[in-house]
Amino acid sequence: MNMSRLYLVTGFLGAGKTTFLKGFLKMFPGERIHVIVNEFGKEGVDGELLREVGAVLDEINNGSIFCSCRLDRFEEVLASVLGTEPDVIVVEASGLSDPTNVKKILGQKDKFPGVEYRGSICLADAVNFRKVYETARVVKKQINVSDMILLNKTDMVPAEQAEQVKQMIRAQRPDLPVHLTSYGRIEPEWLKQMERAQSAGAGSTGADSPEAIFQSADITLRKGLLYINRDISLEKLQKFVEMFIEDTYRVKGFVCLQGQWYLTDCVGNMFHAQECRPKEQSDNALVVLSGYGLPVRKSVKKAMEWYPDVVEKYDFH
Amino acid sequence: MTQKEILIRTLKHEETPKVAWVPFAGVHAGKLKGYTATEVLQDEDKLFESLMEVNRLYKPSGQPVIFDLQVEAECLGCDLVWADDAPPSVAKHPLEGEDELVTPCYCTIPTKESGRIPMILNVMRRMKEAVGETTALYGLICGPFTLATHLRGNDIFMDMYDDEDAVKEFLKYCCAVAMKMADYYIEAGMDVIAVVDPLISQISPAHFEEFMHEPFAELFRHIKEQGAYSAFFVCGDATKNIEVMCETAPDSICIDENVDLIAAKKITDRYNIAIGGNIPLTTVMLHGSQQDNMKFVVDLLDRLEDKRNFILAPGCDMPYDVPVENTIGIVQAVNETDSVREILKNYVAQDDDIDVELPDYAHLEKPLVEVFTLDSATCAACTYMMGAANEAKKEFGDAIDMVEYKYTVKENIARCKKMGVPNLPSIYINGELKFRSVVPSREELDDAIRAVM
Numbered sequence: 001m002n003m004s005r006l007y008l009v010t011g012f013l014g015a016g017k018t019t020f021l022k023g024f025l026k027m028f029p030g031e032r033i034h035v036i037v038n039e040f041g042k043e044g045v046d047g048e049l050l051r052e053v054g055a056v057l058d059e060i061n062n063g064s065i066f067c068s069c070r071l072d073r074f075e076e077v078l079a080s081v082l083g084t085e086p087d088v089i090v091v092e093a094s095g096l097s098d099p100t101n102v103k104k105i106l107g108q109k110d111k112f113p114g115v116e117y118r119g120s121i122c123l124a125d126a127v128n129f130r131k132v133y134e135t136a137r138v139v140k141k142q143i144n145v146s147d148m149i150l151l152n153k154t155d156m157v158p159a160e161q162a163e164q165v166k167q168m169i170r171a172q173r174p175d176l177p178v179h180l181t182s183y184g185r186i187e188p189e190w191l192k193q194m195e196r197a198q199s200a201g202a203g204s205t206g207a208d209s210p211e212a213i214f215q216s217a218d219i220t221l222r223k224g225l226l227y228i229n230r231d232i233s234l235e236k237l238q239k240f241v242e243m244f245i246e247d248t249y250r251v252k253g254f255v256c257l258q259g260q261w262y263l264t265d266c267v268g269n270m271f272h273a274q275e276c277r278p279k280e281q282s283d284n285a286l287v288v289l290s291g292y293g294l295p296v297r298k299s300v301k302k303a304m305e306w307y308p309d310v311v312e313k314y315d316f317h
Numbered sequence: 318m319t320q321k322e323i324l325i326r327t328l329k330h331e332e333t334p335k336v337a338w339v340p341f342a343g344v345h346a347g348k349l350k351g352y353t354a355t356e357v358l359q360d361e362d363k364l365f366e367s368l369m370e371v372n373r374l375y376k377p378s379g380q381p382v383i384f385d386l387q388v389e390a391e392c393l394g395c396d397l398v399w400a401d402d403a404p405p406s407v408a409k410h411p412l413e414g415e416d417e418l419v420t421p422c423y424c425t426i427p428t429k430e431s432g433r434i435p436m437i438l439n440v441m442r443r444m445k446e447a448v449g450e451t452t453a454l455y456g457l458i459c460g461p462f463t464l465a466t467h468l469r470g471n472d473i474f475m476d477m478y479d480d481e482d483a484v485k486e487f488l489k490y491c492c493a494v495a496m497k498m499a500d501y502y503i504e505a506g507m508d509v510i511a512v513v514d515p516l517i518s519q520i521s522p523a524h525f526e527e528f529m530h531e532p533f534a535e536l537f538r539h540i541k542e543q544g545a546y547s548a549f550f551v552c553g554d555a556t557k558n559i560e561v562m563c564e565t566a567p568d569s570i571c572i573d574e575n576v577d578l579i580a581a582k583k584i585t586d587r588y589n590i591a592i593g594g595n596i597p598l599t600t601v602m603l604h605g606s607q608q609d610n611m612k613f614v615v616d617l618l619d620r621l622e623d624k625r626n627f628i629l630a631p632g633c634d635m636p637y638d639v640p641v642e643n644t645i646g647i648v649q650a651v652n653e654t655d656s657v658r659e660i661l662k663n664y665v666a667q668d669d670d671i672d673v674e675l676p677d678y679a680h681l682e683k684p685l686v687e688v689f690t691l692d693s694a695t696c697a698a699c700t701y702m703m704g705a706a707n708e709a710k711k712e713f714g715d716a717i718d719m720v721e722y723k724y725t726v727k728e729n730i731a732r733c734k735k736m737g738v739p740n741l742p743s744i745y746i747n748g749e750l751k752f753r754s755v756v757p758s759r760e761e762l763d764d765a766i767r768a769v770m
Contacts, residue, residue: 013471072599072636096471096519098553131478136471137519239577243556302557306580 002085003116004034006106009092010099010142011123012132016152017092020123020184024090025053027188031087034058036077056086071101078105082114089115096138100270103145119147119194123184126157129165140246143169144269148177148194155182171293174249175267222296224288224316228255232310234262238271240310241286243303245269247294253286254279288316319451321508324378328509328546328568330589330626336618337628338651339455339593340644342371343384344404345635349374353401354637358385361436365443372448374641376648376697379453379509382441384634386459386513389494390467392432393425402637413470418483420490421468426497438505445506453509455548456502460514461491461532477524484528492532496539503545510540511548511571515633517562518553518575525561533565541568548593552633556581563588573598573632579620586626593628596647603636607646607740608664614650615658642740642754645698649691656692656725663727671731678748684769686710686719687745689729689738693721701756702742709762717766 009024011017025033033055050057058077081089091106093099099120106117122142125132129151133139143149149169154162166178179190228237234257241251241264251266254276264273264286290296297316304311318326324337342349346367347357356363364383371380385404387397397405412418427434444454459467465488466473476484499510512533517525533549540547549567551558554575562570563584569591572581578595585592596602601613614629621627629651635644650657676685688706690699703721710719722729724741736745744752744762751757751765 012474072603096466096516128475131475132471135477135520135524136474137521236577239556239580242554306556306577306584 002087002114004082004086004089004114005118006089006091006115007118008099008102008106008120008145009090009123010120010146012125012128012136012139012142014128015123015125016184017123018184020121020150020152020186021090021092022049023183023185025049025055027186027191028053028088032056032084033088033090034081034084034086035090035092036060036074036081037092071105074102075105075111078112078115082112085114093142096136098138098141099145100141117198119198120145121186121194122146122149124149124151124165124169126151126154126162126165126180130168133168140172140269143172143176146173146176147198148179148190149173150184150186150190151178151180152184153182154180171291172269222290222294222316224290224296224300224314226286226288226300226314227312228253228257228284228286229309229312230256230258230284232257232307234258234260234273236307236310237264238273240303240307241266241271243306244288244296244299245271247296247299248288248290249294250289251286252289253284254282255284255286256282320376320378321451321453324453324628325508325546327378327591327626327628330591332625336624336651337378338376338648339379339381339628339630340371340375340377340647341381341384341631341634342368342375342644343381343634344402344637345639346371348637348639349641354403355399355401355405358383358404359433359436361439364436364440368440368444369447372452373701374648374698375644376652377452378628379455381455381457381511382444382507383437384457384513386457386463386515387467388433388437389427389459389464389498392427392434393421393468393494395467404634407467410466410468410470412468413472415472418469418472418476418480418487420483420487423490423493426490426494429501434501438501441502441505441507449506453546454507455509455511456499456505456507457511457513457550458495458498458502460512460517460550461488461495461536462520462529463514463516464491464494466516477520477528481527485531488528488532492536495532495536499536499540499545500543503540503543507545509546509548509568511550512536512567513550515550515552517551517558518555520558522557522561525558526564530561530565533562533567537565537567550633559584563590566590569593569628571628571630574600575632578617582621582623582627586623589626591626591628593630594632596629596631598632598636602631602639602643605643607640607642608661610643610646611650611657612661614647615654615661618651618654619658640740640754641698642742645691645696645741645754648698649696653692653695656695660691660724660730663730671728673728673732673735675732675735676748681718681747683715684713684717684766685747686717686766687748688719688721688742689733689736689745690721690723690742692723692725693742696742698754698756699742702744702752705756705759705762706744708759709766712763713766716770 035055036058058081060073060077093102169178246269253264255262261276261278262273263276266272323333323335326333327337344354349370350367352363357367387405390407391397394411395407396409398408399405537547547567548569549562550571552573556576559581571593572595574595574597582592601609688703693699693703747769
């Protein structure tokens with residue numbers, strides 16, 4: 001089977017995805033490329049460009065742009081595209097669609113064995129990033145699933161503003177490479193770096209250790225411990241953690257739930273737990289790391305209101 | 318007590334003998350009669366005919382007349398792209414790209430003559446006349462924030478940062494549109510006005526409070542004053558916004574599978590607001606089996622400590638291609654929960670000990686019509702299927718044999734398994750599957766029988 005290398009491209013409207021794609025698609029000369037887009041809109045991929053590089057466009061009709069339950073439509077298009085065994089597939093998850101779900105689908109290796117996932121590139125617009133980061137939740141989700149951020153349009157803002165935006169992104173994802181650029185340019189070296197990290201299994205869920213992330217003493221760093229009730233289900237724990245995960249850098253710990261042990265390690269605001277061997281000395285607690293500007297205490301409190309039986313006691317300092 | 322009364326009592330927060338059930342059959346209604354989404358959303362007669370079929374097969378407590386959030390946007394100049402199996406999408410946002418967000422003149426608010434509204438109002442009146450006594454009718458309007466996004470595009474998210482006052486003024490206009498739509502629909506006989514605003518899950522509770530509380534609270538107050546009930550539909554992971562949504566005081570809230578219904582109901586109960594949902598659209602309704610659908614409903618009902626204030630519904634507009642038998646399974650599970658629970662138990666249990674002997678289909682003396690039903694006494698679709706078979710039996714008399722196998726009998730489950738019956742109700746003739754879920758016309762069934770005579 002011919003494996004198709006797949007790249008996920010995200011970014012809020014106006015971040016410069018079209019300009020980026022113009023350059024990006026030319027990085028695969030002579031290869032058969034499919035571009036899957038999920039939204040109608042003015043910032044579509046233009047036909048001329050596609051003809052120039054010989055790429056094929058597949059549109060997903062979502063019915064409504066915001067529908068998060070109809071992932072079957074994306075699966076259908078992806079399956080039919082894979083049937084033609086292209087060399088490269090670029091999935092553009094734009095607009096308000098939740099890229100988390102797209103990434104989850106791509107993670108189903110048994111379902112799409114022809115896919116070789118190469119990583120997710122997020123375009124962020126240095127001019128407007130601060131605004132949409134504040135108002136549109138999807139922007140945080142786009143950063144969550146990313147393996148690389150291209151901070152675009154940096155020629156249009158003062159250097160300090162670009163730096164501020166970079167810091168905002170790093171506050172959410174300290175592990176993520178943020179490259180400053182203009183006109184959506186991407187350096188081949190950045191792409192290689194992302195692919196190396198991906199093939200080493202260090203994608204967005206396998207980031208550096210907390211020690212590596214926090215190289216310098218950060219007095220705003222906050223740490224909390226949540227002691228978890230052993231009788232709850234993993235599903236409930238996930239729902240609980242997802243209520244405050246956006247306000248954390250990382251949530252980690254060994255927990256035993258209904259007799260099964262799990263290593264929970266959530267980086268980049270994605271819940272992640274895998275079964276593991278029993279731990280003799282464990283107090284069944286999750287460590288929650290958070291920092292400046294992240295109202296984690298408040299959101300943990302809210303999550304405990306929703307799920308009163310999850311936490312037996314907690315300790316924040 | 319009629320199905321309608323069950324729903325109205327639920328919306329009044331009273332106890333009910335059964336759980337109310339509202340299938341959101343929008344474009345899916347068209348599938349039942351073989352019409353495309355585009356046809357059913359544009360043609361008065363086709364829409365009416367399809368809705369009547371929904372009513373007949375799915376026995377709803379309440380049902381929407383049209384599920385299309387683009388109706389208002391279309392009247393206000395948004396270009397739509399139509400599809401055969403989904404509602405249309407907005408392809409062009411008229412106010413997008415302009416530096417300043419300028420609220421349109423209130424004289425542009427759609428009237429009863431704008432766009433598809435006359436067609437919709439006609440269907441509402443006809444549905445009211447036809448089933449209004451026994452089914453509560455839902456008029457769905459586009460929520461102010463989603464309408465704002467249809468008109469302004471994603472620029473609205475930048476406006477919320479740059480110019481809060483302009484956004485508030487703009488949302489006030491969108492709310493005025495919604496109130497007018499509610500007035501038209503209530504006048505046409507709608508019992509419940511559902512404000513459908515999926516984009517609410519895209520913003521934080523703080524932004525909800527800042528921008529949305531006022532227009533939504535005003536809208537729900539207005540609906541109440543007009544004598545109708547209200548619902549607040551949201552989709553996506555709106556978990557964090559459920560509480561601020563409650564603060565706007567709708568009579569009910571509807572959520573999809575992204576929100577944990579059991580946990581959310583504890584919050585809505587605190588506000589004494591009914592909650593509806595949340596059968597998963599894709600994994601269960603579209604791709605699951607009939608048993609999966611029945612199991613989901615029974616499990617959900619069993620997990621609810623207090624069934625007061627609960628409405629069973631799909632997470633959102635049902636996918637066009639949901640197999641009819643899956644919804645039939647849901648109807649049976651909500652109406653006959655105990656017997657379906659038993660069926661599921663028997664289905665899962667190993668039934669090797671039940672030895673079913675199948676007829677020798679190759680050597681039958683006369684045609685054998687076998688009707689497999691969930692239970693023709695309680696399942697509407699099964700009643701119709703059985704009715705068709707009974708008619709045929711009357712016509713052919715002793716020339717054919719006919720038998721019903723109800724799924725409520727343990728032995729029949731084993732028979733279904735042995736025969737490989739994919740879903741119920743189904744009609745087999747001489748051991749071959751001839752009609753599945755969709756009730757045949759008299760001619761179709763007669764022809765099928767004659768073919769083996």
